[in-house]
Amino acid sequence: MDEKDFHAADRAARFEAYRPHLRAVAHRMLGSLAEADDAVQEAWIRYSRSDTTAVGNLGGWLTTVVGRVCLDMLRSHRHRAEDSLDAALDAGMPAPAAPAAPAAPAAGPELDALLADSVGAALLVVLETLTPAERLAFVLHDMFAVPYDEVATIVDRTPTAVRQLASRARRRVRGAPEPDADLARQRRIVSAFLAAAREGDFEGLLAVLDPDVVSRGEISVTAGAHAVARGASSVAPHVGTVRPALVDGAAGAVVLSATGQVQRALAFTFVRDRIAVIEVVTTRERLDRLEVELDIAP
Known part of the structure; x- marks a missing residue:
């Protein structure tokens, strides 16, 4: 050498x-x-x-x-x-x-x-x-x-x-608590969140959101239950077919196109029976890397 x-x-x-x-x-x-x-x-x-x-x-x-x-x-x-x-x-x-x-x-x-x-x-x-x-x-x-x-x-x-x-x-x-891991409870919370968003039920959304919830999109971050609830109730009527789903093994939701393709995914983190973080995934490559199972009834 x-x-x-x-x-x-x-x-x-x-x-x-x-x-x-x-x-x-x-x-x-x-x-x-x-x-x-x-x-x-x-x-x-x-x-x-x-x-x-x-x-x-x-x-x-x-x-x-x-x-x-x-x-x-x-x-x-x-x-x-x-x-x-x-x-x-x-x-x-x-x-x-x-x-x-x-x-x-x-x-x-x-x-x-x-x-x-x-x-x-x-x-x-x-x-x-x-x-x-x-x-x-x-x-x-x-x-x-x-x-x-x-x-x-x-x-x-x-x-x-x-x-x-x-x-x-x-x-x-x-101040960060440990996330919840009970899948059945997560599913109930997601169902309640989606129902409240579809109906524009602001109080219903606040009931399932942590006061310090953070919603992260590809280019923006929304913090606080009131701000996230306003955003969810205003967006929900315009995003197409929304289905509860397992997203990488945790209770989440997806927005489907008319042909059934996943256009958007919502991954949730749950703390004390409430939603603490919402990760909104919209880019095709990131969506393709997610493991999505539509195994929960709409």
């Missing part, structure tokens, strides 16, 4: 030593193992092209790099959706689909360790409601002990502003 190959192998070995940590950071930021692997791969590319001989703390340097990559990815999700919507509106057509994420990595000891070390379901739910900057500030500082001044360079804010971002995120995370 010549000197060039030796240094390349040594660089790769040093990166591999930090890979599990970087995947954990990226997974907490992005909520997706597939996207976490994309972020880590991009971090490797940047590392392989950089002169890190003067870097005293390689782990900290790589954490900063993967944090920047994740922040770019979170921001690009929204920008891609906005661009797709603008193009669709100009053409008078449904919004085009966003690029599909790559397949999840195969199961194995490293993946099992990452999942075992990952955050709980309730925390992931709350992280989904944070802005990209809030999410990064909380994850890097509170979960990985990255100093505020280093986080500030990633989000292009002052350390004081980053401290405030993390504080807001921390308050929301601390």
Whole structure:
């Protein structure tokens, strides 16, 4: 092995030593193992092209790099959706689909360790409601002990502003209860939600929505029971055939076209017998990756 190959192998070995940590950071930021692997791969590319001989703390340097990559990815999700919507509106057509994420990595000891070390379901739910900057500030500082001044360079804010971002995120995370897992109860709640939405029953909607419910679409977030109830009651009469369904194994709902194709899916998170999060999926690639079963009577 010549000197060039030796240094390349040594660089790769040093990166591999930090890979599990970087995947954990990226997974907490992005909520997706597939996207976490994309972020880590991009971090490797940047590392392989950089002169890190003067870097005293390689782990900290790589954490900063993967944090920047994740922040770019979170921001690009929204920008891609906005661009797709603008193009669709100009053409008078449904919004085009966003690029599909790559397949999840195969199961194995490293993946099992990452999942075992990952955050709980309730925390992931709350992280989904944070802005990209809030999410990064909380994850890097509170979960990985990255100093505020280093986080500030990633989000292009002052350390004081980053401290405030993390504080807001921390308050929301601390109040996160564990999601409900009773499928039969979930189905009853979904049926009540759909019936109230169809009938414009505002009070009925409030009865099944958590006061701090968050509804997330491809390009927008609506927070609070009153705002979500208003949106549901105004949209329901215009979205076509709505059916209760199992969406990735949990009680949800889908909007069907005249030919029976799924045009929109609603995935719910339930807390204390109420709907806490509504994830609205509309892009074709994301819909195609969902496992949908229309096994509940309309």
